[in-house]
Amino acid sequence: MPEPLKAEEVNSKTDPSVAKQWDEETPKSKQIEEFYKTVDGMKIGLLTTIRDGIGPVSRSMAVAKRTGPDFLFLANAHSQKFSDLSTNPTAQITFQNSSSQDWVSVSGTCTTTSNHDPRIKDLYSKTISAWFGDLGDGVHTGGPEDPRMALIEVKSKYISYWKSTVGTLGFFKEVGVATVTGKVADNGVQRQFGEGDIEGMRKDA
Numbered sequence: 001m002p003e004p005l006k007a008e009e010v011n012s013k014t015d016p017s018v019a020k021q022w023d024e025e026t027p028k029s030k031q032i033e034e035f036y037k038t039v040d041g042m043k044i045g046l047l048t049t050i051r052d053g054i055g056p057v058s059r060s061m062a063v064a065k066r067t068g069p070d071f072l073f074l075a076n077a078h079s080q081k082f083s084d085l086s087t088n089p090t091a092q093i094t095f096q097n098s099s100s101q102d103w104v105s106v107s108g109t110c111t112t113t114s115n116h117d118p119r120i121k122d123l124y125s126k127t128i129s130a131w132f133g134d135l136g137d138g139v140h141t142g143g144p145e146d147p148r149m150a151l152i153e154v155k156s157k158y159i160s161y162w163k164s165t166v167g168t169l170g171f172f173k174e175v176g177v178a179t180v181t182g183k184v185a186d187n188g189v190q191r192q193f194g195e196g197d198i199e200g201m202r203k204d205a
């Protein structure tokens with residue numbers, strides 16, 4: 001249910017919509033389990049890189065594989081994101097479920113690999129060729145041996161996510177009641193994992 005806004009939240013310059021939803025009670029193991037379930041349900045996200053002279057640049061990318069807190073993407077080595085990552089390996093992945101409003105934000109460091117990475121064959125599916133095309137020269141086929149086919153691996157450093165606790169109808173009811181009463185909507189939980197948590201997730205993967 002919506003909660004009253006308190007004077008101390010204003011005086012301390014606290015964002016009440018965030019502060020009231022931080023989850024410090026759920027055991028970390030449960031938070032991690034629900035993170036995996038949430039992010040695995042959102043196969044396509046925005047991969048954001050930093051471009052010299054411009055700043056953050058995002059594009060839609062399908063996750064090829066998640067291993068623990070880390071993510072793999074198949075990508076065209078000729079795309080500009082590889083140039084971005086060669087000068088600044090910092091990246092962010094964001095996901096959102098437009099039905100539940102659940103979202104995930106992953107900040108991390110990227111490494112890129114050439115077509116010689118054996119994982120490419122394991123991750124490749126025929127539909128991926130639709131994004132590469134076939135030149136007809138027997139080399140640039142859009143297949144797993146195509147020299148343009150490369151990997152981007154995002155090693156997470158910080159993860160935050162928000163999960164609805166009220167369902168779709170409950171979400172809009174909560175917002176409506178909060179709007180009318182002047183209270184603050186409380187319709188989900190927000191959680192975060194720092195580098196210590198993430199290293200543990202990586203070891204358990």
